[in-house]
Amino acid sequence: MDKLEYIPGDLVKFATNNYTIVNFEENFLHNKICYALISTNSTKTALVADRDILPIPLTLEILEKNGWKSINGKxxxxxxxANYVVLEFTEDGIYTYINENTMLFTIKYIHxxxxxxxxxxxxxxxKI
Known part of the structure; x- marks a missing residue:
């Protein structure tokens, strides 16, 4: 079975809507993970297989909506x-730093x- 990529609270896309993961269960018989989702803008819920969920790309607009400040292109x-989490958008992905000194890893998605x-x-x- 693949490693668990999503955890409760993660924002994901299913069909055409954005959802928050509420819970998950592993089905060892069918070798898959199923997620319980709730819509971010209604009370709509869904129970879906992991292969049907898409990650939501992280954008500058989402960062700004959540209080991130643009400083020197980052x-x-x-x-x-007085510490900061810093994100730098590059062709390879989004580099994550603490205080621009310590690089942690590269990300691409909201979750x-x-x-x-x-x-x-x-x-x-x-907020998305």
Whole structure:
């Protein structure tokens, strides 16, 4: 079975709508993971297989909507003690840094940013 890519709270796309993952269950008999979803703009719910879920690309507009500031072509979000999470958009993906010094890893999607924010104990509930 593939590694679990999504966790509860992640924002994903299913069909034409955006959803938040509420829960998941592994079906070992059919070797797949199913996710329970709730729509971000209604009370619509769905139970879908992992192969039917698409990640939502991370965009500059989403960052700005969530309080990230553009500084010298990069985007920063202040965390604790005058520290910042910094994102730099490149052709290879979005580089993630702490204070522009320590590169963590490259991301492309909203749920990956949510995982980083969660690990740093920052609110990972993003507006899209």
């Amino acid at each position: 985007y920063a979000l202040k965390i604790k003690n 990956e940013l949510q995982h980083l924010l969660y690990a740093l104990h920052i609110d990972s509930n993003l």
